[in-house]
Amino acid sequence: MKRSGYRLLLLPLSLLAGAAAASENPGAHQHGHAELSFAVDGNKVEVMFVSPAYNVVGFEHEARTEAHTRALKEANDWFTGTPLIDTPDSTCTVISSEVHHSGAEQEQHHEGNEHDHGDHGGGHSAYEVIQTLECPGVQDASTLTTPLTTRLERLEHLDVQWAGAMAQGATRLEHGEQAIELGQ
Amino acid sequence: MKTRLAFSLALASLWHRRRVLALVCLTLTLSVSLLLGIQYLRAEIRQSFTSTISGTDLIVGARSGQLNLLLYTVFHIGDATNNIRWSTFRKLQEDPRIDWLIPISLGDSYRGYRVVATDSNFPEHFRYGQEQPVSLAEGQWFSDVFHVVLGAGVARELGHKPGEEIILSHGGGRTSFSNHEDTPFRITGILEATGTPVDQAVYISLAGMEAMHVGWESGVAIPGRTLTPEKARGMTFTPDAITAAYVGLKSPVLTFQLQRALNQSAEEPLSAILPGVALSELWRLMGQFEKALLGITGFVVITSLVGLVAVLLTLQTQRAHEIAVLRATGASTGLVASLHVIECVALALVSCLLALAVGAGLLTGIAPWLLDNYGINLTLRPLNPTEWALLATVPAAAALVGLLPASATWRRTRTQGLGEISGQ
Numbered sequence: 001m002k003r004s005g006y007r008l009l010l011l012p013l014s015l016l017a018g019a020a021a022a023s024e025n026p027g028a029h030q031h032g033h034a035e036l037s038f039a040v041d042g043n044k045v046e047v048m049f050v051s052p053a054y055n056v057v058g059f060e061h062e063a064r065t066e067a068h069t070r071a072l073k074e075a076n077d078w079f080t081g082t083p084l085i086d087t088p089d090s091t092c093t094v095i096s097s098e099v100h101h102s103g104a105e106q107e108q109h110h111e112g113n114e115h116d117h118g119d120h121g122g123g124h125s126a127y128e129v130i131q132t133l134e135c136p137g138v139q140d141a142s143t144l145t146t147p148l149t150t151r152l153e154r155l156e157h158l159d160v161q162w163a164g165a166m167a168q169g170a171t172r173l174e175h176g177e178q179a180i181e182l183g184q
Numbered sequence: 185m186k187t188r189l190a191f192s193l194a195l196a197s198l199w200h201r202r203r204v205l206a207l208v209c210l211t212l213t214l215s216v217s218l219l220l221g222i223q224y225l226r227a228e229i230r231q232s233f234t235s236t237i238s239g240t241d242l243i244v245g246a247r248s249g250q251l252n253l254l255l256y257t258v259f260h261i262g263d264a265t266n267n268i269r270w271s272t273f274r275k276l277q278e279d280p281r282i283d284w285l286i287p288i289s290l291g292d293s294y295r296g297y298r299v300v301a302t303d304s305n306f307p308e309h310f311r312y313g314q315e316q317p318v319s320l321a322e323g324q325w326f327s328d329v330f331h332v333v334l335g336a337g338v339a340r341e342l343g344h345k346p347g348e349e350i351i352l353s354h355g356g357g358r359t360s361f362s363n364h365e366d367t368p369f370r371i372t373g374i375l376e377a378t379g380t381p382v383d384q385a386v387y388i389s390l391a392g393m394e395a396m397h398v399g400w401e402s403g404v405a406i407p408g409r410t411l412t413p414e415k416a417r418g419m420t421f422t423p424d425a426i427t428a429a430y431v432g433l434k435s436p437v438l439t440f441q442l443q444r445a446l447n448q449s450a451e452e453p454l455s456a457i458l459p460g461v462a463l464s465e466l467w468r469l470m471g472q473f474e475k476a477l478l479g480i481t482g483f484v485v486i487t488s489l490v491g492l493v494a495v496l497l498t499l500q501t502q503r504a505h506e507i508a509v510l511r512a513t514g515a516s517t518g519l520v521a522s523l524h525v526i527e528c529v530a531l532a533l534v535s536c537l538l539a540l541a542v543g544a545g546l547l548t549g550i551a552p553w554l555l556d557n558y559g560i561n562l563t564l565r566p567l568n569p570t571e572w573a574l575l576a577t578v579p580a581a582a583a584l585v586g587l588l589p590a591s592a593t594w595r596r597t598r599t600q601g602l603g604e605i606s607g608q
Contacts, residue, residue, distance in 0.1 A: 168464075
């Protein structure tokens with residue numbers, strides 16, 4: 001019996017599909033990795049960025065020195081004033097920005113760089129930034145940019161997801177890659 | 185003047201050896217067709233694959249991974265880990281952020297094809313491809329508890345027509361010994377072919393799904409407790425649970441907000457996925473296969489070009505007389521060498537044109553057959569920039585290949601004492 005070619009191609013993938021974390025489970029915390037989501041409606045863009053604080057300021061404990069305090073303030077100022085998504089013509093402006101820096105938490109830890117610490121209790125903190133942007137011309141753009149992968153030195157890869165009239169999609173940017181091709 | 189002379193000489197030489205070169209041209213045409221065809225199919229299948237579902241902002245199901253949820257709700261592969269409560273679905277219906285919801289209930293089958301229980305929101309809101317709605321090729325959508333609508337692939341494979349009665353089976357699998365014999369369904373409509381998994385499913389109402397399971401326990405019908413169609417028609421059925429729901433939002437800006445809220449739902453463990461994102465991830469996983477395929481085709485073209493060099497070098501030995509005549513009549517070594525390059529590029533260009541014609545003809549001929557028999561939807565379209573670039577590499581590579589016999593000729597004519605005449 002002839003069946004859709006998709007079924008045959010996709011069958012092994014059903015085995016790869018892992019279970020997502022339940023609402024009670026702590027979120028994964030992987031240094032070097034962060035997530036950026038944005039949704040577009042007209043010229044309005046809603047952005048959410050979630051990252052371990054290590055990627056942003058280089059430490060996850062409370063500020064102990066003046067340098068730490070300065071780094072936290074600089075990060076806060078940057079997230080408040082810099083659009084995390086922009087058009088190639090840099091038309092985006094920040095309408096509102098909420099920066100949440102969670103304190104040390106008991107989270108599952110995955111050291112993404114070279115070794116895996118496995119599950120252990122460790123003090124971790126994360127940044128969550130929610131921005132509302134006004135981006136004239138965003139609907140016509142086939143490529144958008146993000147300054148995150150160049151600004152955050154410790155960020156090795158950034159998973160990007162988007163939704164809007166231009167359909168949904170996802171991509172992964174490596175450090176230094178700024179362009180988000182919406183067609184992929 | 186020299187360029188014109190070179191072209192006229194090259195074309196005359198090509199025409200003189202047309203029989204042998206036609207075979208070379210044929211080989212190259214087949215290779216280019218293969219290369220271009222695979223690239224074209226890759227783009228088309230990707231487009232078709234990522235357009236399996238469109239216009240749906242979220243798919244909500246029981247807690248699961250996004251690929252798992254996508255596979256069993258959209259592609260009908262694998263099984264649901266759990267169901268979601270009907271009360272949860274009702275709450276979603278009251279959410280002001282949600283524009284529409286399509287409930288999906290899975291679990292049964294018809295001769296190996298999935299039975300999808302849904303409601304009238306499916307034909308109204310479900311979209312695939314470029315926001316195309318599912319439409320009926322024959323008949324009408326179900327309006328009775330025991331009405332069934334068949335996907336185009338199911339109707340074609342099993343030869344069903346509207347008006348026929350079918351018996352659905354309990355559970356999945358191609359061969360089932362538990363059939364809903366007491367509650368036959370009448371086919372009221374057959375969907376248009378979409379080239380998506382919609383073609384491979386059977387659609388009934390949620391009430392129909394509930395009605396045929398009345399009196400069933402542990403996967404077995406209890407004699408005397410099942411319903412007759414007449415009795416069922418007088419009853420109202422409300423499901424306890426459904427498998428998943430497709431969600432359309434009032435604004436796409438709410439997508440991530442609602443996804444987050446649903447994924448953190450304290451009332452029931454839910455997973456909300458973005459189908460477009462999940463499809464992108466799935467395609468990325470499958471991307472290695474297509475890269476391997478393209479690599480193999482590249483080797484085919486390289487092999488053909490190597491064959492072209494071999495043929496040209498062989499023919500060169502037979503062209504000693506022709507070259508000698510050209511040189512004796514005053515043709516420079518550069519002119520003679522350029523004949524080889526022009527010859528190779530001309531062959532490549534003709535092969536490219538033929539490959540385009542063959543590809544377009546083949547696609548026009550087999551596209552309806554592919555859609556009817558395999559559910560693969562291919563359309564004839566202009567080549568995209570990548571495909572043009574790929575095509576352009578063939579004459580460019582041929583020009584480089586032509587340099588080999590050209591330089592050999594140039595060296596030989598000089599060593600044979602037929603070097604440049606002073607002043608030429």
